[in-house]
Amino acid sequence: MKLVLLLLAGVAVNGIVRRQLATWGFDTIGPVVYVIGYGGMIVLAWYIWLRPLDLSGPSGEVTYGDDDDPAEE
Numbered sequence: 001m002k003l004v005l006l007l008l009a010g011v012a013v014n015g016i017v018r019r020q021l022a023t024w025g026f027d028t029i030g031p032v033v034y035v036i037g038y039g040g041m042i043v044l045a046w047y048i049w050l051r052p053l054d055l056s057g058p059s060g061e062v063t064y065g066d067d068d069d070p071a072e073e
Helices: 002-023 029-050
Strands: none
Touching: 002 029
């Protein structure tokens, strides 16, 4: 459901707003609104689906060998 809402807001509503601005005579603002809309859709997709992912290793801990421990430097 989140994906449908995100695509609807990011593509459909964004295109409708851009077209309406063009009919009102704001041709230069339309592309700016379109780019901001797509950028916002990408940021929201990152925030909803990619940010919560745990991308650490299997234990979640960082281990160092004997020679490359940064605490000893």
